Amino acid sequence: MRKLASAAMVAVMSVCLITGVKAGEVEVLHWWTSGGEARSAAELKRLLEAKGHTWKDFAVAGGGGESAMTVLKSRVVSGKPPTAAQIKGPSIQEWGDEGVLATLDEVAKQGGWDELLPAVVANVMKYKGSYVAVPVNVHRVNWMWVNPDIFKKAGAKIPTTWDEFIVAAEKIKAAGYIPVAHGGQAWQDSTTFESVVLGIGGADFYRKAFVDLEPSALNSPTMIQAFDVLRKIKHYTDKDAPGRDWNLATAMVINGKAAMQFMGDWAKGEFTAAGKKPGVDYECVAAPGTAGSFTFNIDSFVMFDVGAGSSQEAQMALAATIMEPEFQEVFNLNKGSIPARLNMPRDKFDSCAHTSMDEFVASAKTATLVPSMAHGMSTFSSVQGAIYDVVTKFYNDDKMPAEKAAETLAAAVKDAR
Numbered sequence: 001m002r003k004l005a006s007a008a009m010v011a012v013m014s015v016c017l018i019t020g021v022k023a024g025e026v027e028v029l030h031w032w033t034s035g036g037e038a039r040s041a042a043e044l045k046r047l048l049e050a051k052g053h054t055w056k057d058f059a060v061a062g063g064g065g066e067s068a069m070t071v072l073k074s075r076v077v078s079g080k081p082p083t084a085a086q087i088k089g090p091s092i093q094e095w096g097d098e099g100v101l102a103t104l105d106e107v108a109k110q111g112g113w114d115e116l117l118p119a120v121v122a123n124v125m126k127y128k129g130s131y132v133a134v135p136v137n138v139h140r141v142n143w144m145w146v147n148p149d150i151f152k153k154a155g156a157k158i159p160t161t162w163d164e165f166i167v168a169a170e171k172i173k174a175a176g177y178i179p180v181a182h183g184g185q186a187w188q189d190s191t192t193f194e195s196v197v198l199g200i201g202g203a204d205f206y207r208k209a210f211v212d213l214e215p216s217a218l219n220s221p222t223m224i225q226a227f228d229v230l231r232k233i234k235h236y237t238d239k240d241a242p243g244r245d246w247n248l249a250t251a252m253v254i255n256g257k258a259a260m261q262f263m264g265d266w267a268k269g270e271f272t273a274a275g276k277k278p279g280v281d282y283e284c285v286a287a288p289g290t291a292g293s294f295t296f297n298i299d300s301f302v303m304f305d306v307g308a309g310s311s312q313e314a315q316m317a318l319a320a321t322i323m324e325p326e327f328q329e330v331f332n333l334n335k336g337s338i339p340a341r342l343n344m345p346r347d348k349f350d351s352c353a354h355t356s357m358d359e360f361v362a363s364a365k366t367a368t369l370v371p372s373m374a375h376g377m378s379t380f381s382s383v384q385g386a387i388y389d390v391v392t393k394f395y396n397d398d399k400m401p402a403e404k405a406a407e408t409l410a411a412a413v414k415d416a417r
């Protein structure tokens with residue numbers, strides 16, 4: 001054992017001698033604890049450690065990251081921020097306003113990030129023109145994960161509209177399967193809901209509602225219709241859905257218990273971890289009505305200002321590693337997402353990733369590329385929280401009329417702005 005430890009020390013020291021860096025430790029806060037997520041995070045740890053630094057894991061379980069963000073806030077308030085944290089979207093601006101972030105401009109310049117990142121990604125990573133965050137991926141949220149076997153056995157057709165969804169779900173139910181795998185948690189309710197809104201209202205409507213926060217969109221016949229569809233989806237979930245974690249819902253599709261799940265492509269990480277292949281064991285298709293549109297969710301890391309020293313060297317090494325092609329490939333192969341970095345080789349990626357890559361580029365041209373509300377990409381966290389509350393209240397209260405939900409939504413967003 002002791003021999004092994006000293007061999008490891010020698011290896012680390014020689015890496016540091018070669019690269020001339022001071023070995024440091026980065027404490028990394030993230031919420032990647034499911035099978036596919038953990039495999040992805042392990043790749044980042046491996047590559048950082050290969051540069052001679054130490055990874056101190058600070059994982060806070062809970063899909064969507066709500067719990068992680070609560071823990072992060074209390075750590076920062078008590079004056080002990082982690083050295084790096086998974087923070088994304090407009091929240092990066094909120095943390096920038098607090099004056100606690102380190103700038104990554106030097107690493108970004110050396111690495112040529114401005115040339116390597118699409119503008120839609122780079123913009124999210126900058127605070128007042130400086131890089132303060134580094135992107136690991138681009139997730140597409142508006143997916144539907146399908147068990148083709150169940151569809152076949154039920155004689156159902158994979159739906160491309162919400163009307164077709166009802167027809168398929170009825171057949172699947174009649175054949176004795178659970179049509180929709182869902183986990184009743186606020187972020188999962190909203191993940192499904194935003195795909196419904198996109199599918200029914202289209203990208204322009206989605207943008208008016210969840211980016212521009214227009215009251216006339218939030219409280220509108222289209223929004224009422226979307227709430228109605230959300231209630232119908234609930235009708236096709238099972239009684240154990242409340243509180244279920246998202247990856248357990250994915251497992252229901254993998255194991256042939258449920259036919260569909262509405263979830264971002266981190267779900268693909270679970271299929272991959274289970275050794276399943278797209279087009280063979282499962283299908284990835286756009287949620288009904290959303291083909292050609294793309295709700296993006298970009299995971300990124302920010303570094304907290306820790307002053308000069310070995311921790312800072314380790315932080316900058318982490319930032320540089322994240323943008324390297326090796327990491328962008330291996331991480332995203334496991335995570336289910338696509339690289340944030342442009343012009344990466346596609347050959348190792350599967351057909352779902354290829355679709356995502358193509359649609360990411362195409363949707364940017366047709367203005368059907370929209371930020372995910374449910375994953376903190378379209379608004380500040382207070383507004384996102386207000387939307388979550390209304391959607392989840394409606395989801396759990398079968399007596400609340402859809403009209404009332406739309407009205408409450410507009411009022412709650414107005415208050416939270």
Ligand code: GAL
Nearest residue numbers: 062063064065266297299375
């Ligand atoms: C998202 C995050 C993804 C995935 C998911 C479930 O918010 O961006 O990377 O981990 O939560 O935990």
